[in-house]
Amino acid sequence: MGYTITEKILRAHITKKSINPGDFINAKVDFCLGNDITAPIAINEFRKTGAKKVFDKTRIALIPDHFTPAKDLRSANQAKMLYEFAKEHKIEHYYEVGRMGVEHALLPELGLVLPGNLVVGADSHTCTYGALGCFSTGVGSTDLAAAFIKGECWFKVPETIKFVYHGKLKKWVSGKDLILYTIGQIGVDGALHKAMEFTGEAIRALPMDDRFSICNMAIEAGGKNGIIEPDKTTVSYVNAVIRKNKPKRKGFKLYKSDKDANYADVKEFDVSKIEPQVSFPHLPSNAKPVTKARNINIDQVVIGSCTNGRISDLEIAAKILKGRKAKHGVRLIIIPATQAIYLEAVKRGFAKTFVEAGGVFSTPSCGPCLGGHLGILAEGERSVATTNRNFVGRMGHPKSEVYLASPAVAAASAIRGRIAHPKEVV
Numbered sequence: 001m002g003y004t005i006t007e008k009i010l011r012a013h014i015t016k017k018s019i020n021p022g023d024f025i026n027a028k029v030d031f032c033l034g035n036d037i038t039a040p041i042a043i044n045e046f047r048k049t050g051a052k053k054v055f056d057k058t059r060i061a062l063i064p065d066h067f068t069p070a071k072d073l074r075s076a077n078q079a080k081m082l083y084e085f086a087k088e089h090k091i092e093h094y095y096e097v098g099r100m101g102v103e104h105a106l107l108p109e110l111g112l113v114l115p116g117n118l119v120v121g122a123d124s125h126t127c128t129y130g131a132l133g134c135f136s137t138g139v140g141s142t143d144l145a146a147a148f149i150k151g152e153c154w155f156k157v158p159e160t161i162k163f164v165y166h167g168k169l170k171k172w173v174s175g176k177d178l179i180l181y182t183i184g185q186i187g188v189d190g191a192l193h194k195a196m197e198f199t200g201e202a203i204r205a206l207p208m209d210d211r212f213s214i215c216n217m218a219i220e221a222g223g224k225n226g227i228i229e230p231d232k233t234t235v236s237y238v239n240a241v242i243r244k245n246k247p248k249r250k251g252f253k254l255y256k257s258d259k260d261a262n263y264a265d266v267k268e269f270d271v272s273k274i275e276p277q278v279s280f281p282h283l284p285s286n287a288k289p290v291t292k293a294r295n296i297n298i299d300q301v302v303i304g305s306c307t308n309g310r311i312s313d314l315e316i317a318a319k320i321l322k323g324r325k326a327k328h329g330v331r332l333i334i335i336p337a338t339q340a341i342y343l344e345a346v347k348r349g350f351a352k353t354f355v356e357a358g359g360v361f362s363t364p365s366c367g368p369c370l371g372g373h374l375g376i377l378a379e380g381e382r383s384v385a386t387t388n389r390n391f392v393g394r395m396g397h398p399k400s401e402v403y404l405a406s407p408a409v410a411a412a413s414a415i416r417g418r419i420a421h422p423k424e425v426v
Helices: 005-012 039-048 073-088 103-109 124-132 141-150 175-186 208-221 232-245 311-321 339-347 350-356 407-416
Strands: 024-028 031-035 060-063 118-121 135-138 152-156 160-166 195-199 225-228 265-270 277-279 287-289 300-303 331-334 359-361 382-385 401-404
Touching (some): 005 225, 031 039, 031 103, 031 141, 039 073, 039 141, 060 073, 103 124, 103 232, 103 339, 118 124, 118 141, 124 135, 124 208, 124 225, 175 208, 175 265, 175 277, 175 287, 195 208, 208 232, 208 311, 311 339, 311 350, 311 407, 350 359
Parallel strands (some): 031 060, 031 118, 118 135, 160 195, 160 265, 195 225, 300 331, 300 382, 331 359, 382 401
Antiparallel strands (some): 277 287, 277 401
């Protein structure tokens, strides 16, 4: 019996010659990360053990990206803990304001996570990096502390569900729409503790930014990880970031699933039938075509996050907003995911377009996605957001509402002042 891509990567990081779904394993970690919410807990646990040093100062990233620039004294102290720990242990990959980016956009951009790697992070959306063909998953802060010390982590080998996407996407349909549609079909627990392997000609036709969006939201279906077999698009992306950033770890390995690999389930979709999607409150699985979401007035639009804050996301939003205005009374907030994306958006004129449209172009931050800052909703307010979660109170007041959508739908909605299909304004 053959192995899935997820099983092959896990197998390559342990001493056992064979593994099966359900096995408990200790696996070597190639890279691990924490942010200003989760890393302080890991740091405290690290110190409780009496450990004197980290396993490898070049394979840990500490990124204060949720509440920075610090919004209050507590957030300032959280970020300070990361800085002091990084300084104490000479951790190379510490990125603060001015160098910081949303962690799940920054690490791939710098070439720190690569195909074939095993990556853990004390953040559930660590599954983003599966778009590169690596096994990446979120862990608890205590597990992160153990990884800091030993350079390994324990896992239960997941079963894999294969998602096959056939056909050609309609105009305005993106990777974000595919994953919202998929979660809508299987539910928020439809892939509970399973690997979600995305494949098919529609996936292979997607650029990397869309692939990151898809894998990013695997956790919203309960997935242990999301993963896409690396191809020419992947290799081209990885080689480009390695040439630009010259990371110390340059080697990578391409894995693919065996033809006789065993899957818990196989689900197939015809993407030509999928419309732009909107996930209604209060679950990502409440996905509906945007045409069924009309006449819902909104107070705010957020374009950004680790799901949709990359340059192609800003490009499509700028294309729709150029020469147009956000409706009076709608707050339009655009947050690029990294400093490099910020600069590129300025260079291409996107920042000017957003400001002229009545929006605000902000420093890289997770900010409003988790109800942190830079866009908190008041009671009764509604927001269209390109973020990944719309739970009760996720972006502010428990009686506010978040509608998840692509950058195209978000931009069109800002113009109309209600949830809108992009074709209404372009």
